[in-house]
Amino acid sequence: MGTVFSFDVRGGxxxxxxxxxxxxxxxxxxxxxxxxxxxxxxxxSRLVRGELTVDACDPEVAEVLELGAEAERTSEGxxxxxxxxxxxxxxxxxxxxxxxxxxxxxxxxxxxxxSLNGGGDVQLLGVPGAQRPWRVGVADPLRPGGLAAVIxxxxxxxxxxxxxxxxxxxxxxxxxxxxxxxxxxLVAVTVVAPSLTWADCWATAAFAMGSRQGLRWxxxxxxxxxxxxxxxxxxxxxxxLASRLG
Numbered sequence: 001m002g003t004v005f006s007f008d009v010r011g012g013x014x015x016x017x018x019x020x021x022x023x024x025x026x027x028x029x030x031x032x033x034x035x036x037x038x039x040x041x042x043x044x045s046r047l048v049r050g051e052l053t054v055d056a057c058d059p060e061v062a063e064v065l066e067l068g069a070e071a072e073r074t075s076e077g078x079x080x081x082x083x084x085x086x087x088x089x090x091x092x093x094x095x096x097x098x099x100x101x102x103x104x105x106x107x108x109x110x111x112x113x114x115s116l117n118g119g120g121d122v123q124l125l126g127v128p129g130a131q132r133p134w135r136v137g138v139a140d141p142l143r144p145g146g147l148a149a150v151i152x153x154x155x156x157x158x159x160x161x162x163x164x165x166x167x168x169x170x171x172x173x174x175x176x177x178x179x180x181x182x183x184x185x186l187v188a189v190t191v192v193a194p195s196l197t198w199a200d201c202w203a204t205a206a207f208a209m210g211s212r213q214g215l216r217w218x219x220x221x222x223x224x225x226x227x228x229x230x231x232x233x234x235x236x237x238x239x240x241l242a243s244r245l246g
Contacts, residue, residue, distance in 0.1 A: 012111035044088075083174050102115075113128045135153070138227065162193075162199035165187050189206045
């Protein structure tokens with residue numbers, strides 16, 4: 001997927017954990033083979049060219065497209081898996097695949113906690129140790145090497161942190177209305193939610209909306225908190241974000 005993945009698994013039998021890690025890594029490579037828009041032989045590329053139908057693809061393709069359709073409905077079109085009529089589900093695939101891999105690892109008997117980081121987007125499950133919650137640093141997009149916030153999973157068994165912005169990859173987020181790069185006052189949106197599948201989608205959609213509309217929309221979503229940073233170094237937060245800082 002053109003990025004780095006890191007795994008932190010606590011507890012469980014070492015042999016069983018290693019086997020699950022091997023399966024998780026193989027699964028992530030398989031996701032890339034199926035969904036990559038950069039590979040001519042991927043199922044998504046063949047689907048776009050009309051060489052395959054959705055029914056002829058792996059079942060995961062239909063699952064991701066259904067999730068994408070739900071994200072598009074919830075965001076009123078600000079998130080989309082189609083741009084200028086061309087299918088491109090990459091906006092949802094990474095978060096979905098990281099969450100799926102993390103849940104596979106968490107299901108290993110004896111595992112107490114899992115942290116899976118895919119290119120800076122993190123799914124946390126369980127706890128890393130007694131009285132010690134997971135914590136995730138949010139990079140400051142305007143001050144390389146600095147942190148804008150630290151998110152704590154204290155008291156929660158599931159938490160995801162996803163950031164969309166221009167600091168790492170430049171202007172790559174698409175405005176679904178125009179098919180071109182989204183031009184807003186934002187440089188980064190970080191969303192905190194139980195599920196990385198949705199946190200990743202909502203961060204992308206909110207970035208495309210801009211800070212004012214994006215913040216209002218994120219406030220309306222259940223179990224979602226967010227940190228928005230503008231190009232003018234203005235920080236805007238949802239009302240409950242303070243409870244997740246630590």
